[in-house]
Amino acid sequence: MKQEALDRLFDSLTDREKLAEMTQLVTSLLTGREDMATTGGSLEASLLRSDLDSVGTTLNCFGAAESRRVQDEHLAANPHKIPLLFMADVIHGYRTVFPIPLAMGCSFDCEAARESAEIAARECSAAGVQLTFSPMADLVRDPRWGRVMESTGEDPWLNGKMAAAMVRGYQGGDYEKTGVIGPGHVAACIKHFAAYGASEAGRDYNTVDLSEGMLREYYLPAYLAAVRAGVCMAMTSFNTVDRVPATVNRPLLRGILREENGFDGVVITDYGALYETLAHGACADKREAAKKAIEAGVDIEMMSTCILEHGEELMREDDGIRQAVDEAVRRILALKNKLGLFENPYKDADEEREKALLLCPAHREAARRIAGESIVLLKNENHALPLREGMKIGIAGPFARSRSVLGSWALAGTDGVSLLEGLREAWPQAELRTAMDGELGSLFDGVTDVEDKIDEACAALADCDVILAAVGENQNDTGECSSKTDLRLTKNQRRMVKRLCALGRPVVLVVFSGRPLEIRGEAEQCAAVVQAWFLGTESGTALADVLTGRVNPSGRLAMSFPQTVGQIPVYYNRMNTGRPRLTNGQADRFITRFIDCPNEPLYPFGYGLSYTKFTYSGLRVERSGDGWQVCVTVRSEEGPEGTETVQLYIRDCAASRVRPLQELRGVQRVRLLPGEEREVRFTLTEDDLAFWNGEAFAAEPGGFLAMAGGSSDKLLTAPFSL
Ligand code: BGC
Numbered sequence: 001m002k003q004e005a006l007d008r009l010f011d012s013l014t015d016r017e018k019l020a021e022m023t024q025l026v027t028s029l030l031t032g033r034e035d036m037a038t039t040g041g042s043l044e045a046s047l048l049r050s051d052l053d054s055v056g057t058t059l060n061c062f063g064a065a066e067s068r069r070v071q072d073e074h075l076a077a078n079p080h081k082i083p084l085l086f087m088a089d090v091i092h093g094y095r096t097v098f099p100i101p102l103a104m105g106c107s108f109d110c111e112a113a114r115e116s117a118e119i120a121a122r123e124c125s126a127a128g129v130q131l132t133f134s135p136m137a138d139l140v141r142d143p144r145w146g147r148v149m150e151s152t153g154e155d156p157w158l159n160g161k162m163a164a165a166m167v168r169g170y171q172g173g174d175y176e177k178t179g180v181i182g183p184g185h186v187a188a189c190i191k192h193f194a195a196y197g198a199s200e201a202g203r204d205y206n207t208v209d210l211s212e213g214m215l216r217e218y219y220l221p222a223y224l225a226a227v228r229a230g231v232c233m234a235m236t237s238f239n240t241v242d243r244v245p246a247t248v249n250r251p252l253l254r255g256i257l258r259e260e261n262g263f264d265g266v267v268i269t270d271y272g273a274l275y276e277t278l279a280h281g282a283c284a285d286k287r288e289a290a291k292k293a294i295e296a297g298v299d300i301e302m303m304s305t306c307i308l309e310h311g312e313e314l315m316r317e318d319d320g321i322r323q324a325v326d327e328a329v330r331r332i333l334a335l336k337n338k339l340g341l342f343e344n345p346y347k348d349a350d351e352e353r354e355k356a357l358l359l360c361p362a363h364r365e366a367a368r369r370i371a372g373e374s375i376v377l378l379k380n381e382n383h384a385l386p387l388r389e390g391m392k393i394g395i396a397g398p399f400a401r402s403r404s405v406l407g408s409w410a411l412a413g414t415d416g417v418s419l420l421e422g423l424r425e426a427w428p429q430a431e432l433r434t435a436m437d438g439e440l441g442s443l444f445d446g447v448t449d450v451e452d453k454i455d456e457a458c459a460a461l462a463d464c465d466v467i468l469a470a471v472g473e474n475q476n477d478t479g480e481c482s483s484k485t486d487l488r489l490t491k492n493q494r495r496m497v498k499r500l501c502a503l504g505r506p507v508v509l510v511v512f513s514g515r516p517l518e519i520r521g522e523a524e525q526c527a528a529v530v531q532a533w534f535l536g537t538e539s540g541t542a543l544a545d546v547l548t549g550r551v552n553p554s555g556r557l558a559m560s561f562p563q564t565v566g567q568i569p570v571y572y573n574r575m576n577t578g579r580p581r582l583t584n585g586q587a588d589r590f591i592t593r594f595i596d597c598p599n600e601p602l603y604p605f606g607y608g609l610s611y612t613k614f615t616y617s618g619l620r621v622e623r624s625g626d627g628w629q630v631c632v633t634v635r636s637e638e639g640p641e642g643t644e645t646v647q648l649y650i651r652d653c654a655a656s657r658v659r660p661l662q663e664l665r666g667v668q669r670v671r672l673l674p675g676e677e678r679e680v681r682f683t684l685t686e687d688d689l690a691f692w693n694g695e696a697f698a699a700e701p702g703g704f705l706a707m708a709g710g711s712s713d714k715l716l717t718a719p720f721s722l
Contacts, residue, residue, distance in 0.1 A: 001337050001342040001343070005342075006333055006334070006337060006342075009080060009082070009333065010326075010329065010330060010333060012080060013080065013329065015311070015312045015315050015325075016050075016051070016054070016312060017054045017079075017080070018311075018325055018326070018329045019307055019308045019311035019312065019325065020051050020054035020055050020056065020308060021054065021055075021056035021082070021329050021332055021333075022056065022299060022300055022301060022307050022308070022311075022325070022328055022329065022332065023051070023055050023056065023300070023301055023305060023307065023308045024055070024056070024057045024058060024059060024087070024268065024300050024301065024302040024303065025052070025055055025058060025059075025303065026058065026059055026060045026303065027058045027059070027060055027061035027066075027070055027086075028060070029052070030052050030055060030058055030070065030074070030084075031070060031073065047305065047308075051308060053074065053077040053078050053079075054078060054079075055084070056082070056084070056085065056300070056332055057084065057085040057086075057087055057300060057332070058070070058084055058085070058086055058087065059086075059087045059088055059089075059133075059302070059303075060088055060411075061086050061088070061128060061129075062088065062127060062128070062129070062411070062412055063127055063128060063354070064126060064127055064128050064346075064349040064350050064351045064353070064354045065351055066128065067086055067127070067128025067129075067346070067349045068128065068346050068349050070084065070086075071083060071084055071086075071345050071346055071349075075345060082333075082336070083336060083341040083342065083345035084345075085130055085131060085332075085335065085336055085339070085341065086128055086129055086130045086131070087129070087130070087131040087132070087133060087189075088124065088129045088131075088132060088133070088411065089132065089133045089134065089409055089411055090120050090121075090124045090129060090132040090133075090134060090186075090411075090412070091132075091133075091134050091136070091150060091409035091410075091411075092104065092116070092120070092407065092409065092410065092536060093116060093119070093120045093123070093367065093410065093413065093536060093537070094120050094123035094124040094127065094129070094358070094412045094413075095123055095127075095358040095359050095412050095413060095414065096119060096120075096123060096358070096359050096360075096363040096364055096366075096367050096536075096537050097367065097406045097407070097410045097413040097416065097536035097537045098116040098119075098120070098367050098370055098371070098536045098537075099370060099371050099374040099407070099533055099534070099535045099536050100149045100150070100407035100408070100409075100478075100514060100533055100534045100535075100536075101135070101136060101149065101150050101151060101152050101162075102140075102148055102149045102150070102151060102152065102153060102514065102515070102533065102558060102559060103371075103374035103375075103407075103533035103534070103535060103555075104116065104152060104162070104370070104374055105151070105152030105153040105158065105159070105162060105558030105559070106153075106374050106375075106376050106531075106533070106555040106556055106557060106558045106608070107370065107373035107374045107554075107555060108158065108555075108556050108558070108645045108647075108667050108669060109370075109373055109669055110161045110162055110164075110165035111165070112369075112370045112373055113152075113162045113165045113166050113169065114165040114166065114168055114169035115169065115366060115370070116166075116169065116366070116367075116370055117134070117135075117165070117166040117167075117168075117169025117170045117188075118169040118170070118172075118185075119363050119366055119367075120132070120134075120169075120170070121169065121170045121171075121172075121184060121185050121186045122184045122185075122357055122363075123354075123357050123358050123363065124186060124412070125183075125184055125185065125186050125347060125348035125349075126184075126348050126349065126350055126353040126354040126357050126358070127349065127354050127358070127412070128346070128347075128349035129186060130186055130187065130339050130341070130347050131186055131187040131188070131189060131232070131233065131335075131339075132170055132186050132187075132188060132189065133189045133191060133235060134166065134170070134188060134189065134191075135152075135162070135163045135166040135167065135188065135190060135191075135226065136150040136151055136191050136192065137151070137152075137159050137160070137162075137163040137190055137191070137222035137223045137225075137226055138150070138151050138191075138192055138195070138196045138197035138219075138222075138237075139151065139153075139154060139155075139156055139159055139195075139197045139198075139218055139219050139222060140153065140154055140197040140559060141154050141197070141198075141559075141568075141569040141570075141571045142197075142199075142201070142202035142568055142569050143202070143487060143515040143516045143517070143559070143562065143568065144201065144202030144203070144483055144484055144485060144487065144515075144565070144568060145197070145199055145202035145203075145204065145483055145515075146204065146408075146477070146478050146479050146480065146481065146482025146483050146484070146514065146515070147196070147197075147204065147479060147480055147482075148197075148514070148515045148516075148559065149407060149408060149409075149478045149479055149514030149515060149533075149534070150408075150409060150479065151197060152222075152558055153557075153558025153559045153605070154558065154559045154560065154571045154572070154573070154605055155558065155572075155573065155605060155664050156217070156218050156219070156221040156222055157221070157663070157664045157665060158558060158664055158667070159221070159222035159225075160221050160222040160224070160225030160226075161225070161667075162222075163190060163222050163223070163225055163226040163229070164225045164226055164228065164229035165229075166188065166226075167188045167190070167226050167229040167230065167231045168229055170185060170186050170187070170188040171185055171186070171187060171188050171230065171231075171232065172184075172185035175230055176229070176230045179338060180338060180340065181232070181338050181339045181340070183347075183348055184348060187232035187233060187335060187338070187339060188226070188231050188232060188233070189231065189232070189233035189234065189235050189268065190223050190226040190227065190231045190233070190234050190235070191234070191235035191237070191270070192235055192236065192237030192238065192239075192246070192270055193223055193234050193235060193236055193237055193246060193252070193253070193257065193267075194215070194219060194220060194223060194237060194241055194246060194252055194256075195208050195210055195215055195219040195220075195237065195239065195241055195246075196208070196237035196238065196239050196246075197219070198210055198219060198239075199239055201483075202483050202568070203483045204238075204480065204481045204482070204483050205238045205239065205481075206239065207239065207240055208239040208240060208241060209240075209242075209243070210241070210242075212692070212694075213657060213691075213692045213694070215241070216692040216697075217691055217692050218573075220256070223257075224261050227257070227261050227262070227263045231265065232265045232266065232335055232338065233265050233266045233267070233268055233335070234257060234263060234265065234266075234267050234268070235267075235268050235269070235270055235302075236249075236253065236267065236268070236269050236270055236273055236298065237270060237273075238270050238273050238276065240280065240282075244282060245273070245276070245277045245280045245282050246273075247269045247270070247273040247274050247276075247277060247293060247296070247298065248274070248277050248282060248283065248289065248292035248293050248295075248296050248298075249296055250292075250295055250296040250297065252296075253267055253296045253297040253298065254295075254296060254297040257297070258297055264331070265331065265335070266299045266300060266328075266331050266332055266335050267297055267298050267299045267300070268298075268299065268300040268301075268302055269293065269298055269300065269301050269302050269304075270302060271302050271303045272302070272303045272304045273302070273304075274289050274290075274293050274298070274301050274304050274306050274307070275289065275304035275306060276304075277289045277292070277293075286304075286305075286306040286309060286310055287306070287309075287310040287313070287314070289306040290306040290307045290309070290310040290311055290314060291310075291314055291318075291321065293306065293307060294307065294311070294314065294321050294324045294325060294328070295320070295321070295324065297324070298328070299328035299329075299331050299332055300328075300332065311325060359414075359537070364537060364538060367536055367537050367538045367542075368538035368541050368542050368545070369542075371535040371536055371538050371539060371541075371542030371543075372542040372545045372546060372551040372553075373554055373555060374533060374535060374542075374555050375530060375531065375532060375533075375535070375542065375543065375546050375553055375555050376530070376531040376553070376555035376556065376557055376607075376608040377528070377529075377530055377531075377546070377553040377555070377608060377609040377610065377611075378523065378529040378530070378531055378561075378603055378607075378608070378609065379523055379526070379527075379528055379529040379609070380527075380528045380609050380611075381527045381528065382506070382527060384466070384506045384508060384527035384528040385508060385528045385530070385546075385547060385549075385611070386546075386547060386548055386549030386611060387466060387547050387548055387549070389427060389430070389548075390430070391430070391464075391465040391466055392431045392433070392463065392464045392465045392466075393423065393430060393431065393432050393433070393464060393465065393466055393467075393468065394433050394434075394435065394460070394461030394464035394466070394467040394468065394505075395419060395420055395423070395432060395433070395434045395435075395437070395467075395468045395470055396434065396435045396436050396437070396457045396461060396467060396468070396469055396470065396496060396500060397436060397437065397450075397468075397469050397470040397471045397493060397496060398436075398437065398438060398439050398440035398450050398470070398471065398472070398493070399418075399419060399440075399470035399471065399472055399510065399512045399532075400418070400419055400420055400434040400435075400436075400437040400468075400470045401418050401419075401420050401434060401437045401439075402418055402419075402439050402470075402512075403415035403416050403417070403418050403421075404416075404439065404474070404475050405417075405418070405475070405512060405532075405534055405535060405536070405539040405540070406475065406534060406536055406537065406539075407475050407478065407479075407514060407533070407534025407535075407536065408475055408476065408478050408479025408480070408482070408514060408534075409479055409480075410536070413536070413537065414537075416535070416536060416537050416538070416539040416540065417537065417538055417539055417540035417541050418539070418540045419468070419470050419510065419532075419539070419540045419543055419544075420432060420434060420540070421540045421541075422539070422540025422541040422542070422543050422544035422545075423540070423543075423544045423547070423548075425540075425541060425544065426541075426544040426545070426548050426550065427544075427548065433460060433461060433464065435453065435456060435457035435460040435461050436450070436451075436453040436454065436456065436457040436496055437470075438450055438451050438453070439474075440472070440473070440474050440490065440493075441474060442474040442476040442477050443474070443477050443484075444476055444477070447474075448490065449490040449491055449492045449493075450490060450492050450493060451492070452492045452495070454492070454495055454496050454499050457496060457499075457500065458499050458500065458503060461500065461503070461505075462503050462505075464505055465505065465506075466505060466506050466507075466508060467500050467503070467505050467506070467507045467508070468507075468508045468510050468547070469496065469497050469500055469507055469508065469509050469510065469522075469526065470510045470512065471489050471493045471496075471497065471509065471510070471511060471512070471522075472489070472511050472512030472513045472517070472532075473489075473512070473513050473514065473515075473517065475512075475514065475534055477514075478513070478514025478515060478534075479514065482514075485565065486565070487515070487516075487517050487518040487562070487565050488517065488518045488519075489517065489519065489522065494521065494522065497509065497522045497525065497526065498522075498525060501525040501526060506527035506528070507525070507526045507527060507528075508526060508527065508528040508529070508530060508547070509522050509523065509526040509528070509529045509530070510530045510532050510543065510547075511529070511530070511531050511532055512532050512533070512534060513531075513533065513534075514533070514534055515559075516557075516559055516560065516561040516562065517561075518562060518563075518564055518565055519561070519602070520563050520564070520602050523602065530543070530546065530547070530553075531555075531557075549611060549640070552610055552611045552612060552639075552640055552641065552642035552643065553608065553609065553610055553611065554608070554610060554642065554643040554644070554645060554669065555608050556606050556607060556608040556645045556647075556710075556711070557603055557604065557605055557606065557607050557608060558605065559571075559605065560572060560601035560603065560604050560605050561601055561602045561603040561604075562601055562602060563597050563598060563600075563601060563602045564597055566594070566597065567594070567597060567599075567601065570599075570600075570601045571601075571605065572601075572604050572605035572606065572661075572662055572712045572713075573605075573660040573661070573662055573663055573664070574660060574661060575658050575659070575660055575661070576658070576661055577592040579591045579592045580592060600713070604711065604712050604713045605664075605712045606645075606647050606664075606710075606711045606712035606713075607711040607712065607713065608645070608711070610639070610642045610643070610644065611639050611640055611642060612636050612637075612638065612639035612640055612641070612642035612644075612672075612674075613636075613637045613638040613639055614634055614635065614636055614637060614642075614644045614672070614710055615634070615635050615637045616632055616633065616634055616635075616708065616709050616710070616716050617632075617633050617635070617716075618631070618632060618633040618679075619631070619632045619706070619708050619716040619717070619718045620632075620718055621684075621706045621718050621719075621720040623720075624683070626685060626686065627683055627684050627685040627686065627688075628683070628684040628706075628720060629681055629682070629683060629684075630648055630666070630681070630682040630683075630684060630706045630708065630718075631679055631680070631681050631682075632646065632648075632679070632680055632708040632709075632716065633677060633678070633679050633680070634646055634670060634672070634677070634678055634680055634710075635672075635675075635676070635677040635678075636672035636673065636674055636675060636676050636677070639674065640674060641671070641672065641673050641674060642671070642672065643669050643670065643671045643672075644669070644670050644672060644710055645667060645668075645669050645670075645710065646667070646668045646669075646670055646680045646708065646709075646710065647664060647666070647667055647708065647709060647710065647711070647712065647715075648664070648665050648666035648667070648682045648684075648706065648707070648708050649662040649663060649664055649665060649706075649707040649708070649712065649715060650662075650663055650665050650684070650688065650689065650704055650705065650706055650707070651663070651704060651705040651707065652689060652691070652700070652702070652704055653702065653703040653704060653705065654702055654703065655691065655700045655702065656693060656700060657691060657692070657693060657694075659691060662707065662712055662715075664712075665682070665684060665688045666682040666683075666684075668680050668682070680708075682708075684706070686699045686722065687699075689704060689722060699722055700722070701721070701722045702721065702722065703719060703720075703721050704719070704720050704721060704722065705717050705718070705719055705720075706718050706719075706720060
């Protein structure tokens, strides 16, 4: 629609209609057709039919037929024929489900993230979704928090690259040039702004309290990378930032997001988050909540109605509020226009398209390939893996046959391929035997363990050549509001692993989880450890690819694995403290450490093995133009063709603010033939050395280190200076 027509439309709206345009409700509330699916409290408001007909956006409508019907009904009742905008959580795929984002982070492959987002957009747009509440760019350090599975990990640089790639995948590569979300694409929403990942003790929705430097250097960069990639929408977070709930936080939303970083898209609250500011004790009543949200720069209130109920009165009293409401409504209409909804309110919703695209072979093939890249091999003693054809293989544990491997937030997904099914497909002739394979229920259903069938399992698998222990946590115990304090495997799973190891056969631990679990004891006992996360539709096939050696593992941890829960938070980009060691020759009594556990995580960020041994040499830093070239040679020393994830880190040795020991600044995935050697080059600029000095991002002159290698704990080092 042309701007003049859009302006005329805007001018024809009453105040009440503008406020309804700023309100988002679940589709079932609008149609009254189904039970309302909620993740928050119930709506405490009595809404007029005319309000429902004027509501601007809706969430959780799935399927082309239903979304077209809802749109038709809406257009018939809406006095201005303004189309409804359909939003949903399409977090890691639609019907074809990709690995959970934390696993995707472990691929260190932004192109894979882009491709998976593009496929998700193609599928969900055919099913009537026009905007996805993704990517989630919350930096995460605390695996007790269930939502770490939605993030791409603990590193701001990698999270930023991943988020930007996903935005481009959803919105289409042309969007930044044309400003149009084309066919097969959807608008994206960066969330949860801001710092939701820093919830105290990993308890969901809990208080966040960060210094400005921590906020700006660690927590904000990934959201802002998505803003630079043109993301259309931003969602506020449930938590407080500097003791003000993010949803009514004016310095955060209007200040940092809009004014400092030029975000001109739509800001939406999280689910019911505005009403929750009353419980926070930040607003006395709904009227105050509405006022503060409008002033802070909120455009859409999701699943509460403070703005709708009190906005008219506020607009009458205060011209500033009237102006802010007008700007918000213009932004919402502009978003609908970018999606082409005024010309085609159904966008890509089409039953035929849906049938042709959902779970089509090409999408499944991509899901399998990307799942394969997301698997992380953590231990492989005596070449326990890959398995060899003809082996008698035992598979024990709750994930041997489980198809509940999509991971949380796979709202439109169906079953995934189980580990057993994947192995059967890879080696139809192989002797595969399962034991103690009853599924592990959810803590939400009061299930705390699997049934003990350890004696039977040991008897059944005693003569196997190798045993896969397929263990983990129920997928429903990960994701939103799934915080845990005990990250160990359940007691019966731990006992099962121990007894299987005592059989004297090599045991391969295959861990299905939405977070780094505490697996130190089991990892010590087993010959090999494979982190399988929740890999989506093609979980079993992708795992079989890696276990049988058809795919050489290349995943690297995007989040550190703790030795024990007591170490948390444990992350690679930490500061040194004044006492990393004592320099006066005294015993290491008074240094920064635990007396019952090492400081180092069990497995650090960037760590992951391959069936190939890669070696590094010849790291050098050269001045080039305004920046530097960092060169390092990587060689495939032993083993099959494989992909090595070459990582570049920097350290600022002394500065006016204490700097982390390591900060990731470059990643290159390099495919090498046996014996092949390649020089890998990275470019560093002054921006890569900058940090928040209290007023701005700037680099300070002095000494730096460049570090390169295949894991954050095993790097070559070369000095350079600015
Ligand atoms: C979650 C968001 C999600 C929203 C809509 C909330 O509970 O925090 O991540 O996008 O619900 O489903």
